[in-house]
Amino acid sequence: MNNERKMSLWMLTWPVFLEMFLQFLLGTADTLMVSHISDDAVAVIGISSQLFNAVNILFMAIASGAGILIAQRLGARRPQEARLISIMGAKVSIGIGLALSIVLNLGAGPVAKLLQIPGPLQPLAETYISIVGSGMVFMAAMGAFGTAIRNTGDTRTPMYIALGMNVIHVLFNYVAIFGAFGIPALGLTGVAWSTTISRLLGAAAMLAVYRRSFSPGIQWRDWRLYDRTMFRETLRISWPLGVNMSAWCFTQLVIFAFVAMLGSKELSARTYMNTMESFCFMIGFSIALAGQIRIAHLFGSGEKEKAYRTAYQVMWIGLGLVFVNAFLLYAFGDKAISLFTKDGDIVALGVSLLAVNLLLQPVKMVNMAIGNALTAVGDTRFPMITGTISMWTVAVGCSYYLGIQLGWGLLGIYTAMIADEFLRGVLVGIRWRSRRFMRTDAVPAAAPGSTMTTA
Structure with missing residues (x-):
């Protein structure tokens, strides 16, 4: 596929739309499945999601800024700079995600109280926030790697990965909620682990693709690279x-x-x-x-x-x-x-x-x-x-x-x-x-x- 066709509006748009639409459908299915546990479980997920969406901004802002510079550098035919910016952006985003994971895992109780969650729902909320919150680092990694990949012009691969991740999440939910394959029904705790594990798998898949999205491919030793001027431009x-x-x-x-x-x-x-x-x-x-x-x-x-x-x-x-x-x-x-x-x-x-x-x-x-x-x-x-x-x-x-x-x-x-x-x-x-x-x-x-x- 030539670069001009790859960067056409249509070729860039349809995978992004399909990814969002499938996530919307699977998210709706997720909510319907959780409703079989209890209305309290749905309420806990709804309130907690507001928190996770808010903290998501902290690392997605860095990822988005890096993504813009990646696209500009690739347009200017300076791929080595694009590669370096992607590495620095991913490091900072994942670092923020890791810090948030620790805070939410250790401070789930105070966070639940801060959200004004009703007393009877506090134990459920603490468990859910602790488990899902500890996986924010995986969400940060997915955001950083996915944004970098999209800004190279490849919007289809993140779509496939997101689809696979959400299908796995719904399947895991089914096992956790209804019990299957000899595994007992785990309720909201199982749903929380389903969310975290599916994000871990999604982050691993994104990393595998991300490492091949630039030339030369990104090696583990490259994570040490840093350039002050380009980092300041990203910020x-x-x-x-x-x-x-x-x-x-x-x-x-x-x-x-x-x-x-x-x-x-x-x-x-x-x-x-x-x-x-x-x-x-x-x-x-x-x-x-x-x-x-x-x-x-x-x-x-x-x-x-x-x-x-x-x-x-x-x-x-x-x-x-x-x-x-x-x-x-x-x-x-x-x-x-x-x-x-x-x-x-x-x-x-x-x-x-x-x-x-x-x-x-x-x-x-x-x-x-x-x-x-x-x-x-x-x-x-x-x-x-x-x-x-x-x-x-x-x-x-x-x-x-x-x-x-x-x-x-x-x-x-x-x-x-x-x-x-x-x-x-x-x-x-x-x-x-x-x-x-x-x-x-x-x-x-x-x-x-x-x-x-x-x-």
Whole structure:
């Protein structure tokens, strides 16, 4: 396969989308299986997942920053630098993951109390957090290796590995929950071990592929390599990504709390909407991530004008697909929501939100497409500053004012979310049209005296 075809939007997008979609389906199956243990088990996994998603940001920010530089260096035909950046990014990500594994394993009790988990669920939560938390290092390794592999243009192999890992996880869950092959039913403890073991196997598979993704192949002795200049460049891109990702994560938690203040029906409607909206999000995010990889390669190779036009190509393709999907959800929304609940009030709330969703998803697509384009050229501070301010003031502030204070309910909260996405989309759009990245070097020259050393 020639490099141009390998780096086309279609070849980059479909494996990312399929990976996310299969994980979504298997995650749903996972939840349904755990529900056979008890509602308490589902609640513990749901609350704990919020914690794991939040700490995941700490090492994924480094992995994402390294991934951008890998794509740029490969585009500039400097594969040795791309190789070194991938090694340093993986070392830091895995180091953070290992530290988190120790903290969560030894401090599961205090962490469970910090999450305000109800007293009766504390023992279950401590066990689950201790076991799954101890495997965060495997999650960090998967993220670092998978991101590096994708930014070489190979988005299919991580898809296959993720699929295999999730299938193994569901099979292990079946054994743990129902008992099979002479193994007794282990309940939530077995599910926790199933999660950790499947992540260990996934990390091992990713490592095997990662070591062959660069030329020459990565050897164990290469883990000692270090370059101060390139490491600082990785951190320069990574920390704004981490702040932006954290802001999104925590503002979503706050908004979810506002929805809970409205009542159980509103909370249920919002939860079901999250599930239904996820398909739109997966389409948009897959195209935006593929665009980010392609733009980073083009930028690194010096094809800046082509990189500039590609961002709009990604945006328009994404808008078309996302809008069609949002319209289909609206057209058949009452039937789709009825699969989850027979409560007429919740169905009515969900259908009304699907109408508003026709506005939310397109503005979100614009924000993702252009925001990821800025990230691809290394401009991560501007989206961080504008995004953090907008998410906390517009998304959170207006959600409370419109939804709670003025009594608009879910409609008010969705209106605030649309306004936030629209504002951020406009701001990153203006930034991209300014073509500031055209005036910077795609890949900086190595600093005088800069050498690779062993750590």
